[in-house]
Amino acid sequence: MNPLQTITALVPAVNTDFKCLGSECPDNCCTGWRVPIDQTTYQAYKSSMHPGLKPLFATKLVREAGGSPARYATIELKQEDHGCSFLEGGLCKIQSELGEEALSDTCGGYPRITVQHGDLLQQGLTLSCPDAANRVLLQEGMTEFVQAEVTTRLSQVMKIRDPNEAVAQITRSVRFFTLRILRQEHLAVWQRMTVLGFFCEEAAALQKNGDFASMSGLMDRYEDLIGNGGLDKILSGIGSYPSIQVKVFAGILFSKLLKPNSPHQKAVLDEFLADVFGTQTSMAPVAFQARVLDRYIAGIPNLERALADRPSFMANFLVNQMFNEAFPFNESSIFESYIRLVSRFGSLRMLLALQCSDPARIAAPERLATLTQVYARNFEHAPQFKDAINQALDQAGFRSMKFIAGIIRD
Secondary structure (H helix, E strand, O other): OOOOEEEEEEEEHHHOOOOOOHHHOOOOOOEOOOOEEOHHHHHHHHOOOOOOOHHHHHHOEEEOOOOOOOOOEEEOEOOOOOEEOOEEOOEEHHHHHHOHHHOOHHHHHOOEEEEEEOOEEEEEEOOOOHHHHHHHHHOOOOOOEEEEEEEEOHHHEEEEOOOOHHHHHHHHHHHHHHHHHHOOOOOOHHHHHHHHHHHHHHHHHHHHOOOHHHHHHHHHHHHHHHHOOOOHHHHOOOOOOHHHHHHHHHHHHHHHHOOOOOHHHHHHHHHHHHHHHOOOOOOOHHHHHHHHHHHHHHHHHHHHHHOOOOOOHHHHHHHHHHHHOOOOOOOOOHHHHHHHHHHHHHHHHHHHHHHOOOOOOOOOHHHHHHHHHHHHHHHOOOHHHHHHHHHHHHHHOOOOHHHHHHHOOO
C-alpha cells in the first residue's frame, strides 16, 4: 500500500532512538484528532477483505467534500472518548492486523517530519508527541545533528525548491546560520531571538530583490557582530512591554487552550487554569487581561528559576521548530517565517510563565515539558493560529523589528 523507505538523513542527536510508546502514551495521537486518509489508502481499505476490518472500513471512513488526494477522507471518531474507530486497547487495529505499511500517510509518518532541501534530507519530530517533547526539551543534544538511517514515505517528504543550485547552496547556508544564532549560549534566549529578527529583516530585503548573492556578506557581518561583542549596539535600549505581550498573545492562547480534545489535555489544562485563576472560572475581558498580566509579570523570573537545571529548554524548542519547518524558507518571505517563530515563542513563554506565577509552587521542568506538549497539540497543527497572531501584531502596529523587539524581551 504505502511502502516505507529507508533513507540516510540529518537528525537531531536526541531523536536517533525514538520509538512510539504505543499503549503507554499519555496523549495518544489516535485520540482527539480527525485522522485524514489519503486517496490511495482509502481505496485500499475499501477493497480490503480482512474479516475483522472490512465492516469497519465500510462504516467508519467518511469522504471529505472536495477533498484532495492527500486528504481524501477521514476516520470517524468514537463518541465516548473521541478516539479513532480503529483504536483498541491503546493500539491501532489496522497496524496490528495488516502491518505498518497499511497505515495512511498521516498515521504512518507521525510524529516524524521529513524535509528534502536540494540534496539534503532531514527528519525531526513534532512536539505534539509526548515522548518527542520530553526528548527535545529535557535532554541536551538538540542542537547537535548527526546522519542516521530513518524511515519515511516519499509522499510525506516536504520539498524545498530553489531556482538553481547556486541559490540552493546559499539558502541552506542561511538555514544553518540561523540555527547557529540560536546556539549562542552566552546570550539570553530573548537576545538570540532579537539578533535573529534583525538578521531576518535584512535578509528578507535581499530576498525581495532576488539578491541572494549578498546574503553571504550579511552572514559574515552578523558572524563578526556575534564574535566581536558588537551586539551591544543592537540589544541596548530594547525595553520590555509585558502589557503588549499580553495584548498580542493572551486572548488567542486562551481561546484555543480552553478547548482540550483528549482526557490528558483536559487534566493538564484544568490544573494549569486552577493554578493561574484559582476558583474564578469566568471573568470580564478587562479583569481577565489584568489577571493574566499580573500573573505573567510574576512568572517570568520564576520561569528562569524553574529551568535552572534545563537552561536549553526554550532554545531547544525554537531549534526544533526551525529545523522541522526549514526556517526561514517556510513562508512567503524570510521575515514572515520569523514572525511565525515569534508567535510560537511569545505564546509558549507566556503559557510557561503563567504556570510558574506562584513562587511557592515553581513547576518542575517535566511539568513544563508536558504543558508544552499540550500546547503543541493545540497549535502546531492549526495554521489559523499564525494568521490570528499576525492580525494581532498588525492591530498593535508591530510589523518591523523596531517594534517587535519590545515583545520579545523578557
